[in-house]
Amino acid sequence: MNNNMTEDIKNLAKESLIDEIRFIDANEYEPKEIFRGRQPKDIMPEAKSIIVTLIYIGGVDMMDFDDKRHGRISKLALSGFYANMVKPTESIVDYLKSNGYKAIVADEELEDETISLKSVAVRAGLGFIGKHTLMINKKYGSFIALGGIITDADLSQVYEMQPVGCPEGCDLCQKACPTRANNKDLNLNRSLCIADYLESQVIPVKEEVDISNYFYECDICQMVCPYNKNHAKEPLDTPYTRFFKSLALSAEKFSFENLMKMSEEEYMEEVVPLYYGFELPYDIFRRNVSLAYESMKHRKK
Ligand code: B12
Structure with missing residues (x-):
């Protein structure tokens, strides 16, 4: 382990508003079968360490939105980390390369x-996998974006892993999921998950399913999680929370009335930049907005 490099990297992380950073070894992780071909050394044979980063995104929201009147986008999509934490880790990658090391960022585009x-965040002691299948950290909850850099620099340290901490008998997240995508033990049924579902041309379950007011991705299972309860009401004051507040998204732009009459040009200009890189086609956007509108119209409360 190189202490000077670790300190330099921690400082770069701070400048990029990264809340937590850890350094683990690049050995294989479990379950090996599921991750065959995707182990760190499959991607970089000389890999020695993985740098794991965490940014709290609990403060990323459309706070003053009224669910009956406004459409929503998930916190992850709005945070800009849909394609994983590529931008905030750039300076660390450049630093490693300028010191003669290899560095590859875990990028969703290479899914x-x-x-x-x-898996790497659990091994770095940053949290445990909850029943919604997402990682929960006791301080930040599950509204977090994770990032990773695979490198041949030897930086690894050993951390204590966190015990599984879902309250006994709690299944709020599984019950809340409108499509029952997370009912199997810690395994997400991808085609049913609204994050995938709202991107699909053909919806895998009946259109009457109440998808709430989301037209892109979804936070339903996380909103009911006891670990996120306080964050939903009052997010932690982090640099990223402050940064997002300064963007002040206009609620009116997202009223169903406005979303439903948006032309393709307006959609491309005003909404697509909020997906940060991903482009949900206009026809699917329109379908999703009308599904969300119908869901909310038929809701009793
Ligand atoms: C592909 C992908 C998806 C696919 C799902 C594919 C799938 N079946 O997992 C879709 C598009 C549906 C999706 C949805 C969402 N995603 Co996603 N996704 C990814 C991506 C790019 C790869 C995940 C992957 O490889 N899946 C394949 C399966 C086999 O592996 P896995 O999910 O990593 O791990 C599973 C098992 O191995 C096991 N597991 C893993 N480690 C461990 C450790 C222990 C001890 C145990 C017991 C089990 C265990 O649990 C997992 C669940 O089955 C990652 C980023 C990345 N590079 O990891 C983000 C990522 C997992 N997604 C993330 C998020 C936030 C979401 C959404 C909430 C987005 C949204 N708001 O709608 C939803 C999730 C809803 C939910 N209930 O889980 C975050 C998770 C953050 C967190 N707190 O854990 C990540 C890490 C992205 C990021 N930048 O932070 N996602």
């Missing part, structure tokens, strides 16, 4: 060829 960030 089948990149490491599982939940």
